[in-house]
Amino acid sequence: SGGAGGTASNGDVDHGRDVDLDRGLDTETDKVAEWSPERRFARFAHVVGEGAFKVVYRGEDREFGREIAWNAINMKAYKNVDKQRILDEVKMLRSLRHPRLLGFYGSWFDPEKYQVVFVTELFHGGTLKQFVDKYPLSMTTFKKILRQILDCLAYLHENSVMHRDLKCDNIFIDAADGSVTIGDLGLSKQTVEGAAKSILGTPEFMAPEMYDADYNEGVDIYALGMCALEMLTKQAPYSECRGVAQVMKKVTAGLPPDALGELAAKEELHDAYEFVVKCVKAIDGRRPSAKELLDDPFLAITDADDAVVTYPLKKTDEKGTHNGGDVHDEGVESAGDGGAGVEGVEPEESVRSGGGDEQGAEGGEEEGGPSMGGDSAGEDEGGARFYDEEDGRTSDVGGEDGGSEGGRERHASAEFDDEGDGDDRG
Template sequence: MARPRANPEDVVAIKIMDLNNQPKKELLITEIEVMKTYRHKNIVNFLDCYFVEENQELWVIMEFLEGGPLTDVVTETIMKEGQIAAVTRECLNALSFLHARSIIHRDIKSDNVLLGMTGNVKLTDFGFCAQLSNEQSKRQTMVGTPYWMAPEMLEGEPPYLNETPLKAIYKIATKGKPDIKNFEKLSPELQDFLNKCLDVDVDRRSSAEELLEHPFLNKSMDLGTLRPLIVAAKQATGH
């Protein structure tokens, strides 16, 4: 598939990476390779990259999503279950696509989900991605952001945010599924969906492909209904 190129009049996003202050340069290569190689409607498009030698900077040119990160919406507004279902469905489409190619993202959180003003939902930040070999079914190492386990979309922040990262990891490992505020007020479909996502037993936990068949996603509203929430979040944050 031909790689899309940025036109001179296009608005793009530019990620500037200072190579002098980048201890793990392999993460940069991973991110670029994943975006170049794996193209999907729910993955941010890579357009080009440039090395600025005098500043030792790598400039990565990507498509620009005007709606910004999902974090702004979940922290500044209240999403309906149908909107949560719609965003989750789009994220699962991207993850199912990657998993089918033995790619794991390893840093799924609302900061890494970008929104378009017309309802586009796309995953970004592939620096922690890993390619599983034919002999591997999982990775033994831990990377990513310690705090981020669902259900931050419901509550606006991840569990244990006020704890130190080490203590948060300990609680996640020892306690298992975090308590969800007002769980009883959620629809039965969302309750069951969360239980299947957060099962501590990896053998019982649903895969992205299985979750795409879950009845909760049948509640999905039109993605265009996100626009008022995005506008409200922009007004609240001043972005």
């Protein structure tokens, strides 16, 4: 789909207009609603996606004539310690350049609205989840997608950055050429001495150690394994669970999703199953690095890989599914920011909104499912465990609220404003 459309004058906000030939002429959503401080970026009224604390609008970079995603974070919704984290993370994001990352163009703090705004590339393709549900998937395509994701993860990890919320909803793909872009780095974190100390992410894709709030880059490899599992089975991990509470119980008990057992039963996909287990299972407290996995023999493409291994998803009612939001430090589910920087899907499709499905589920078990306690915890029918064989820990979900000096986030914002130098991603 199209480029920046027509150009608008740099006059008063009320008179700014933009034309998108794909969506029609001069619509109400094409009005310029707001300008960046230096008037390089224009925000339109068209909402691309919306989460609990962030709204993503369509906009335009008037200097380069390209469409952009205007990401507005409501800082009033965060505690002081989290406000500082958001500022630090946005400053970190603008230093990253990789072909598989959404381009980052600028950021600033709006004291009147008490918002942090950052501007990124606007991606017109759909999500990886939508792609694998819609199209047949060959092993060649599967491996090429994994290699692109791993290449990006290797870059992030080399720069001491963990994504922490990698999932098929946050990976975008151009169906024309199969190129992949990883987005929604809003939960990314630079590591200090190799470990992180907060609970953030989407429960279905969170490694068990994340609930201990002490983890490293291996959590991204675990999430990659879950993405691979979803690509091959067309089932979201732990879709058998009735709510977030049940997902957390199974993960912290070391129980894999039912989809992994279903993949194990497919003899023709045995090598793919072994690769997924390699990603999600910690051996001696570690998982393979992204660089190591790029050299894994499984990812070598052969002539036999051209065969289709999955087909478009049939529209059927899934049992026990829930509307998956994200987990933050207090262990409370909230709406995800999934559609950030992406156009081509409606907001309700691209944003996973938090729900209350977990209420009343705690203490229950799936019908016919494995016991959540006793000696069976941590073992699935195929014998795969997510924890080290010698480490059967489980953990409670929670987090400590740290304080910060008053006004700290305002001080940080003095070094924060930067509308960018116009550089595109690497």
